Amino acid sequence: MPTSEHTPTPRIAVIGAGPGGLTCARVLQRYGIAVTVHDQEAGPHVRNQGGTLDLHEDNGQIALREAGLLDEFLRLARPEGQEMRLLAPTGASRFHHTPAEGELFKPEIDRSQLRDLLLNSLEPGTVRWGRTLRSVEGPAAGPRRLHFADGSVVEADLVIGADGAWSKVRRALSDAVPxxxxxxxxxxxxxxxxxxxxxxxxxxxxxxxxxxxxxxxxxxxxxxxxxxxxxxxxxxxxxxxxxxxxxxxxxxxxxxxxxxxxxxxxxxxxxxxxxxxxxxxxxxxxxLPVPHTWEHNPTVTLLGDAAHLMPPLGVGVNLALLDACELALALVGNDTVGDALLAYETSMLPRSARMQHLLDNGAEGLLSTELPDFAREVAATGSPA
Incomplete structure (x- = not known):
């Protein structure tokens, strides 16, 4: 973000040290923009981070490339994890996809490995652990005051809610709840x-x-x-x-x-x-309700599940990384925080609304006995589209 001696560098606070929040911080730091990430966990390894993620070439991997981490991701990722088997309740095979040699459309990586990759790419001290956000206060024009459970208060000119399904930052923009x-x-x-x-x-x-x-x-x-x-x-x-x-x-x-x-x-x-x-x-x-939108605010925005929580159908983390990358680049390329957020949300909100509509009631699809589109395409042509 361009600054001068008359324009102080904005104080940027990211809430949530998940893949989206860390990716946003990494891209900002690559462009020399200071940022602080606050996370409620006591440290980076206090709990199991969960299972495995597939990062797609057309969104998640784009963000990692912009973060300068794509090659390292590909060294850690498991292309063989793209193998997919669909079975009948009898155990009989209905569909089996084995990835071709060199297939890298959506290789798998453990959540803990992705988080460590992102954490290790940040400047020391970027993440403040043990910071449970209670509320975002202050005027819409800023500065904003972040009230934490330990009694501390931090001022910020921009608050980025990357704090997941039950986001506290979202309350400053929207009454929606999952x-x-x-x-x-x-x-x-x-x-x-x-x-x-x-x-x-x-x-x-x-x-x-x-x-x-x-x-x-x-x-x-x-x-x-x-x-x-x-x-x-x-x-x-x-x-x-x-x-x-x-x-x-x-x-x-x-x-x-x-x-x-x-x-x-x-x-x-x-x-x-x-x-x-x-x-x-x-x-x-x-x-979240479909679609989930909010009125533009010049000092607060959301990314990932905080903005568009959807059923777990392989898109969540990829959209979070893409959101994070686009938000960071908007902050780099615009003169004011407000202009950057407007540019980011003008792209992100329609994209997430389209995906929310597509996946509305998608949780029910997890129980469908029909072959998914991917499997039908392979069955019909011998290869994915």
Missing amino acids: RYTGVSFLEARFDDVDVRHPEIAALVGQGSAAATDGDRGLFAQRNSGGHVRVYIVQRVPADWIAAAGLTGTDTDGIRALLLNRYAHWSPSLRRLLTDNDGPYVDRPLHA
């Missing part, structure tokens, strides 16, 4: 699968395997380091575990309930319900 989609994930973890769970390793292969019957589904995905994560997909009330008289730590009780619900599925697939290492993790799926 709604439950009616579909829930229950996550199960498998460790050292090639040795301890060879049948599951063979079932999943190097990428992912999925099966549905219209009302319930299973999605298994290989991570690095010999791990597999399985997502048990059900159309249930958000409080389905409590409604059954169970708690999230009652692994045996939940397992018995699942075995009853998947009683007609093949034994090979039922292993994905029963052989997991450690407890299940309940992950009800939420989405």
Whole structure:
């Protein structure tokens, strides 16, 4: 962002050290723009970051190229993770895609590896850990005051909400809150699968395997380091575990309930319900209203899930990275923060609205027995479009 002795450098605060927030900070710093990232976690490795992500050539990888990190990403990524298997509840194969040599359209990378890649690219001290945001105060024209749970207050000329589904920054722009989609994930973890769970390793292969019957589904995905994560997909009330008289730590009780619900599925697939290492993790799926927009504000904006939370259908992190890149470049290329935000939102909001409309009720699609468009294209032509 051009500055002079008469125009002080704006104080930019990013809330959230996820992929989107860190990518925005990285691109800004490459252009010499100072930025601080605040995150509620106590440190970068205090919790497991979750499963694996596929970054697409036409959005996520574009952002990493602008961040100067694409080559390093490709060294870490797993192209073999693009393998996809679709199964019937009987265990019979319905579709199998094996990536061609050199195929890099959407290679996989663990969330923790992507986060470390981004963190290590930032200037020391960029991320302030243990900063739980309570509210964004101050006039719309700025400066804004960030109130944190530890009692501290930080002033900023621009607040970027990269703080996910339950964004506190979003409250400064919109009354929208995520709604439950009616579909829930229950996550199960498998460790050292090639040795301890060879049948599951063979079932999943190097990428992912999925099966549905219209009302319930299973999605298994290989991570690095010999791990597999399985997502048990059900159309249930958000409080389905409590409604059954169970708690999230009652692994045996939940397992018995699942075995009853998947009683007609093949034994090979039922292993994905029963052989997991450690407890299940309940992950009800939420989405923002469609479309989610707000009136332009010259000192606050959003990116990623904070702006356009959608069902997990492979686009979320890619849109977050693209948002982050475009926002940073808008700040670089415009004379004022307000002009930059207007340019960014003029592009981002229509794009996210189109995707929100496309994926509206997409959580239900996770249970469909129809082959997805990608699989039908391969079946018809022998290769993806």
